[in-house]
Amino acid sequence: MSRPHPATSRPPLRVLFVSSGNACRSQMAEAWARTLAPPHVVARSAGTRPRHVHPLALRAMQEAGIDMSAQRGKSVEPMKSERFDLVVVLCETAASELPPLAAARTVHRAFDDPALLESADGPGDDSGDLDDYRMLRDALRAFVAELLSEA
Numbered sequence: 001m002s003r004p005h006p007a008t009s010r011p012p013l014r015v016l017f018v019s020s021g022n023a024c025r026s027q028m029a030e031a032w033a034r035t036l037a038p039p040h041v042v043a044r045s046a047g048t049r050p051r052h053v054h055p056l057a058l059r060a061m062q063e064a065g066i067d068m069s070a071q072r073g074k075s076v077e078p079m080k081s082e083r084f085d086l087v088v089v090l091c092e093t094a095a096s097e098l099p100p101l102a103a104a105r106t107v108h109r110a111f112d113d114p115a116l117l118e119s120a121d122g123p124g125d126d127s128g129d130l131d132d133y134r135m136l137r138d139a140l141r142a143f144v145a146e147l148l149s150e151a
Contacts, residue, residue, distance in 0.1 A: 010040040013151050015086045016101070020093035022047025022073040024057040025111050028137055029090060031066050032144040041151050046076040048097040054115055060133035064141075076101070088147065109143060111136060 015033060019026035026045035033043035050073035061068050080099055087103040089095045092110050114132035 010038075013041045013086070014082075014084045015041060015043045015088065015148075016076075016079065016084045016103070017043065017045040017088045017090060018047065018076055018094045018098060019045075019090045019113075020048050020097065021051040021113075021115075022075075023051040023054045024114060024133070025090040025136065025140065027053050027068060027071050027073075028057060028061060028140045029088065029144055031061055031068050031071070032141050033148060035066055036141070036145050037148045038151055041148060044074075044079075045071075046074045046079055048076055048094050050075045054133075056114070056130050056133045057137075060130060060137045063134070064137060086147075107147065111139060111143075 015037075017026040017029040017033070022045055026047060030043045030045035033041060037043065052073055053068060053071055058068050076099065080101060083102040085104045087101055087106045089098060089106065089108040090111050091113065095108050095110075114129065114136050117129075117132045
């Protein structure tokens, strides 16, 4: 049985954000949820094929005042034994590879991976690339805020 969160006396709402790499989209969504959601929301993220968090994702979120430097890529596999109130799948690849999870509700909303959009301008020129991460950051902020508005 879930215990209420001491600050809200509401039971925790466990949310898992999933993308393929857990390197950008799901990490940003988790960070936004932790920033925007009420205290009883417990946000986590994972990937079907986890990688290191992308440096431009870290940089874009830092510009918004959110430090994700301690976040690490995590696999969804160990989370199969956990129960979530909401699983949010953020890409087509993760949707097709996602193992069965115990979730009361699943939402699928695909966002493009900025790492696949990186410019061909060559090494050292990441200005266009960073703009892709900024656009994703802002789109995820709006999405997460709307998603959790009734939490």
